Amino acid sequence: MPEIFGQLFGIAVFASLIRAFVPLFLATLGGLFNERSGIVNIGIDGMMIFGTWFGAWGSLRYGPAAGLLIATLSGVLVAAIHAVATVTFRVDQIVSGVAINILALGVPRFLSIVAFGEGQEAQSPAVRSLPKIDLPGLGEISPVVPLTIVLGVAAWWVFNRTVLGLRLRSAGENPRAAESLGVRVINMRYAGVLISGAFAGLAGGYLSIELVGQYTEGMNQGRGFIALAALILGNWSVIGVAFSCLLFAWTEALTVYLRVDWINNAFIASLPYIVTLVVLAVFSRRVRPPKAVGHAYEAGSPV
Amino acid sequence: MKTEERLPAAPPPEPERPARRQLWAEQLRDLGYRLLAPAASLIFAAVVGALIILVVQGSTEDVADVAGAMWSYGVENKDSLAFILGRATPLILAGLATAIAFKAGLFNIGVEGQYAIGMLTAAVVGSQLQAPTVIHLPLTVLAGMAGGLLWALIPALLRVYRGAHEVISTIMMNYVASAILLYLLAGPLKDLNQAGDVAQLRTEPVQDTARVGRMAGFFNSLGFDFRPSVPLTWFLVLALVAAVVYALTIRRTRFGYELRVLGTNPRAAEPSGIRTNAMFMKAMLLSGAVAGLVGLQEVLALEGVMKIDYVRGFGFAGIAIALLGRNSGLGIVAAALLFAFLDRSATGIELRTEVPSEVIIILQGVLILSIVVAFELVRRLAARRRLQETHERA
Numbered sequence: 001m002p003e004i005f006g007q008l009f010g011i012a013v014f015a016s017l018i019r020a021f022v023p024l025f026l027a028t029l030g031g032l033f034n035e036r037s038g039i040v041n042i043g044i045d046g047m048m049i050f051g052t053w054f055g056a057w058g059s060l061r062y063g064p065a066a067g068l069l070i071a072t073l074s075g076v077l078v079a080a081i082h083a084v085a086t087v088t089f090r091v092d093q094i095v096s097g098v099a100i101n102i103l104a105l106g107v108p109r110f111l112s113i114v115a116f117g118e119g120q121e122a123q124s125p126a127v128r129s130l131p132k133i134d135l136p137g138l139g140e141i142s143p144v145v146p147l148t149i150v151l152g153v154a155a156w157w158v159f160n161r162t163v164l165g166l167r168l169r170s171a172g173e174n175p176r177a178a179e180s181l182g183v184r185v186i187n188m189r190y191a192g193v194l195i196s197g198a199f200a201g202l203a204g205g206y207l208s209i210e211l212v213g214q215y216t217e218g219m220n221q222g223r224g225f226i227a228l229a230a231l232i233l234g235n236w237s238v239i240g241v242a243f244s245c246l247l248f249a250w251t252e253a254l255t256v257y258l259r260v261d262w263i264n265n266a267f268i269a270s271l272p273y274i275v276t277l278v279v280l281a282v283f284s285r286r287v288r289p290p291k292a293v294g295h296a297y298e299a300g301s302p303v
Numbered sequence: 304m305k306t307e308e309r310l311p312a313a314p315p316p317e318p319e320r321p322a323r324r325q326l327w328a329e330q331l332r333d334l335g336y337r338l339l340a341p342a343a344s345l346i347f348a349a350v351v352g353a354l355i356i357l358v359v360q361g362s363t364e365d366v367a368d369v370a371g372a373m374w375s376y377g378v379e380n381k382d383s384l385a386f387i388l389g390r391a392t393p394l395i396l397a398g399l400a401t402a403i404a405f406k407a408g409l410f411n412i413g414v415e416g417q418y419a420i421g422m423l424t425a426a427v428v429g430s431q432l433q434a435p436t437v438i439h440l441p442l443t444v445l446a447g448m449a450g451g452l453l454w455a456l457i458p459a460l461l462r463v464y465r466g467a468h469e470v471i472s473t474i475m476m477n478y479v480a481s482a483i484l485l486y487l488l489a490g491p492l493k494d495l496n497q498a499g500d501v502a503q504l505r506t507e508p509v510q511d512t513a514r515v516g517r518m519a520g521f522f523n524s525l526g527f528d529f530r531p532s533v534p535l536t537w538f539l540v541l542a543l544v545a546a547v548v549y550a551l552t553i554r555r556t557r558f559g560y561e562l563r564v565l566g567t568n569p570r571a572a573e574p575s576g577i578r579t580n581a582m583f584m585k586a587m588l589l590s591g592a593v594a595g596l597v598g599l600q601e602v603l604a605l606e607g608v609m610k611i612d613y614v615r616g617f618g619f620a621g622i623a624i625a626l627l628g629r630n631s632g633l634g635i636v637a638a639a640l641l642f643a644f645l646d647r648s649a650t651g652i653e654l655r656t657e658v659p660s661e662v663i664i665i666l667q668g669v670l671i672l673s674i675v676v677a678f679e680l681v682r683r684l685a686a687r688r689r690l691q692e693t694h695e696r697a
Contacts, residue, residue: 085675091676096672
């Protein structure tokens with residue numbers, strides 16, 4: 001039994017948990033921005049995938065720091081498509097997000113062939129990572145780990161202590177009332193979606209540059225969708241999603257370390273997805289999403 | 304007399320019945336509006352595709368090359384039609400599966416996993432059962448549908464009883480499906496006569512009594528000249544019949560009506576006597592069952608086994624096709640043919656040009672985004688026209 005205990009809570013699991021936590025938490029923070037502004041972003045997963053590709057490409061060409069920046073910008077660029085489609089043209093937000101995810105299945109393949117050569121459609125060459133920070137007890141960690149924590153604190157501060165945060169939340173709760181008080185709902189929603197893209201892109205960049213050191217097709221493994229579940233479990237608050245991401249990151253870490261005779265490996269591999277399903281089943285009705293999330297808003301419309 | 308006096312006065316309960324000719328003109332214009340959006344987005348996608356090639360390759364010659372290759376492989380080649388029809392078969396079924404859920408206002412993003420499980424269950428029944436064709440083949444097809452249905456059951460239950468959004472849950476089911484598939488094909492269901500690496504993992508072959516034939520012979524007897532090996536099978540007939548049944552069900556039956564009410568105005572559904580939860584269940588399960596048919600052409604006709612590297616992506620293409628075809632039976636068939644044509648011409652681009660054939664995947668992605676935007680713009684245009692006309696009448 002002590003062996004199992006080590007596999008569940010050991011230091012190796014903890015280190016692995018942190019590595020899994022970073023991209024998930026970043027993506028979930030992004031999701032917090034778009035959903036609190038009133039826009040659903042199913043395309044987070046696709047934006048992360050773009051981030052993984054552009055991160056690897058950027059690191060290859062201009063070094064890891066620039067790579068992370070390029071990954072972030074690529075997320076913003078893809079998010080801009082989603083913002084134009086959903087905020088300006090008011091098309092169904094889920095449809096637009098799904099379209100972005102489908103684009104993310106094809107575009108990186110195309111780009112890989114163009115950038116890395118024929119036969120390289122599914123992966124990039126190895127790319128350089130940022131120099132690691134040595135932390136006593138935990139070993140070497142990526143500088144993106146502390147950056148993530150800083151960004152998390154910053155997000156909490158923006159949402160709860162700034163005018164921008166208040167306006168952003170009002171756009172997602174009651175856009176009409178917000179507009180009548182002078183909040184530019186359209187701008188707030190654009191901001192929410194673009195910030196979301198930045199976080200998702202950075203999360204993708206962390207995956208390819210820092211965690212793996214290479215882009216490979218499918219490396220994101222649906223983290224963007226798990227982020228959406230983390231949002232629900234965290235009840236759309238920064239502190240809430242920090243804890244829910246810890247839970248999901250832990251299940252992901254377990255897929256690496258948990259090896260038990262009487263549990264099938266296929267089951268362990270699908271643990272993050274099964275836990276997500278269970279979380280959805282238990283919490284979907286107990287939480288309170290932003291009131292106006294998913295509803296298109298037309299500025300100045302009478303209804 | 305009375306009615307004539309009442310009608311011109313302010314808001315009439317029913318619009319004045321237009322003359323028949325006017326009705327025709329309106330219908331024609333409606334049709335124009337309906338075709339405007341797909342046409343505009345097709346042109347837009349083609350322009351984006353051309354621009355991408357221009358940016359990447361830097362010469363207009365490449366654009367011409369790609370167009371030429373698409374023409375010669377997609378249209379000119381004598382086997383093209385067979386390839387396109389064969390490819391359209393699973394695409395039609397995937398589009399229908401997605402559309403059934405769409406009609407009820409549900410997003411079944413899980414067609415991808417549902418058809419994988421359907422292939423597996425069909426392969427098991429097809430290879431393990433001993434029975435004459437009349438029993439074996441229908442049972443095998445039903446097994447495929449049951450597999451897809453089973454995989455849609457969990458998201459359906461979670462949605463109805465636990466309020467879990469089906470987009471996330473169906474995606475999660477996709478990932479669980481691939482893990483289970485890998486496990487079963489590498490272990491319990493592995494064909495022990497096969498040796499080799501992971502890519503070779505497969506079930507035992509489906510028996511002859513559960514196989515479905517190719518269709519080249521039939522077409523050739525009609526005067527076509529297809530190679531006998533073209534991947535065109537009798538599943539095409541199944542897909543077309545499914546499209547017709549779908550269209551009739553949506554338009555002519557009570558179930559179809561309730562589905563439409565639920566999809567267009569969920570709040571009005573319950574007060575008008577529609578049991579929404581039961582309808583959600585039925586729509587999702589039916590969607591899953593049809594999804595279970597998507598991969599059967601490969602298992603029962605083309606390959607005769609379920610392989611770990613089966614053709615993926617039909618589920619996601621199905622979403623695009625349902626959107627493009629506006630969830631109508633005819634529209635889905637047309638959109639599936641378009642996607643099949645694009646897939647076929649990708650082969651031409653691969654073989655004939657310097658441009659990566661993945662440009663076609665980008666084209667398909669752009670098409671989805673531009674089609675939803677185009678439909679929205681056309682809807683606004685039509686609404687504005689209607690408003691104008693109402694003003695003029697008043």
